[in-house]
Structures are given as C-alpha cells and as structure tokens.
Amino acid sequence: MRDRLARRLLDSKTPVAAAALVVVVVAAVIATRGLLFGPAQPEDIDARRNPFPPTADSLAIGERVYHADCQTCHGADGRGDGPQAAGMFPRPVDFWAHFGSGHTHPDGRLFFWITEGMPGTGMPGFRDELTDAERWHVVNYIKTFAPVDR
Ligand code: HEC
Numbered sequence: 001m002r003d004r005l006a007r008r009l010l011d012s013k014t015p016v017a018a019a020a021l022v023v024v025v026v027a028a029v030i031a032t033r034g035l036l037f038g039p040a041q042p043e044d045i046d047a048r049r050n051p052f053p054p055t056a057d058s059l060a061i062g063e064r065v066y067h068a069d070c071q072t073c074h075g076a077d078g079r080g081d082g083p084q085a086a087g088m089f090p091r092p093v094d095f096w097a098h099f100g101s102g103h104t105h106p107d108g109r110l111f112f113w114i115t116e117g118m119p120g121t122g123m124p125g126f127r128d129e130l131t132d133a134e135r136w137h138v139v140n141y142i143k144t145f146a147p148v149d150r
Pocket of ligand 1: 088
C-alpha cells in the first residue's frame with residue numbers, strides 16, 4: 001500500500017522533474033550562448049548606416065586607428081600580412097582581395113565585427129578600446145584598400 005502510494009507520488013512528479021530539467025538546460029544554453037555562438041547579432045546589422053561620410057577628416061582618423069590597432073595583423077597595406085598574422089588560422093582578412101569587385105560587406109556588418117570581434121578567429125573586438133566614432137571611421141578607412149569600390 002505504501003509502495004503504491006510512493007510510486008504514484010513519484011510518477012506524478014516525473015513530468016515536473018522533466019519540465020524542470022528542460023528549464024534548467026534552456027536557461028544554461030541562454031546564459032552561455034554568448035560563449036558558444038558569439039554575441040547575438042542585432043537584426044538590423046546590415047541596415048545600420050555609417051553616420052560619417054568618408055571625408056578626408058574621417059579617413060585621417062580611420063588611418064590613425066588602423067595603424068595603432070589593426071596593422072599588426074592586417075598589415076600596413078591591408079594585405080593581411082602583419083607581423084602578428086604569421087601562423088594565424090584563419091588568416092587576417094586581405095582587404096584588397098576581399099573588399100574588391102563589389103563584395104564589400106555593408107558598413108553595419110563591418111562595424112559589428114570590429115565592435116564584437118569574430119569568435120573562433122583571431123579577430124578581437126574593440127568595443128572597449130575604441131569609441132563608436134573611431135570604429136565607424138576605421139570602417140571608412142579599410143574600404144579604401146579595395147582596388148574597386150573606391
Ligand atoms: C590579433 C589580430 C587582429 C587584429 C589586431 C585585428 N584583426 Fe581584424 N581580423 C583578424 C582575423 C584573423 C580575421 C579573419 C577572420 C576570418 O577569416 O573569418 C579578421 C577579420 C576582420 C574583418 C572581417 C572582414 C571580412 O570581410 O570578413 C574586419 C572588417 C576586420 N578584421 C577589421 C579589423 C580592424 C578595423 C581592426 C583594428 C581596429 C582589426 N581587424 C584588428 C585578426 C585581427
């Protein structure tokens with residue numbers, strides 16, 4: 001009699017336990033998804049407009065930022081051959097090959113990558129090192145490497 005009662009109690013708890021487990025697993029995935037998949041991408045990433053037109057002033061700031069923070073990997077001429085690039089996989093992007101022939105990514109996406117980095121690669125995020133404006137200016141600057149799209 002007591003056995004039956006215990007079993008019934010247990011049975012009735014099984015769905016509750018299963019539901020609790022699902023909740024815990026889902027919560028764990030949500031909590032760690034930044035580590036697993038990188039930061040969530042905002043929906044409008046490609047639509048975000050660069051607030052700065054590529055004026056001489058903007059390009060001058062972008063160039064300064066680039067030489068301070070990017071050329072060690074991406075190379076002085078944007079060829080992906082900076083001193084830190086050796087042995088890196090994947091290689092830092094060659095901005096000439098990559099950005100030519102109309103294949104340049106939208107500014108909003110470049111800005112997002114420069115801000116958050118690219119998980120699983122050597123590309124670091126510069127959210128804390130550079131201001132929003134500096135990141136938009138460097139977007140303008142790296143686009144000048146492309147032989148087309150100038
Ligand atoms: C420590 C090395 C390193 C530094 C420093 C670095 N990058 Fe990168 N970057 C990489 C690597 C490696 C990749 C390649 C990722 C890939 O192939 O998916 C990359 C990719 C990129 C991309 C993506 C290009 C594309 O179209 O896929 C952009 C844009 C970029 N970097 C811009 C910058 C800028 C701007 C800076 C400086 C503010 C910078 N990077 C600093 C290593 C670096």
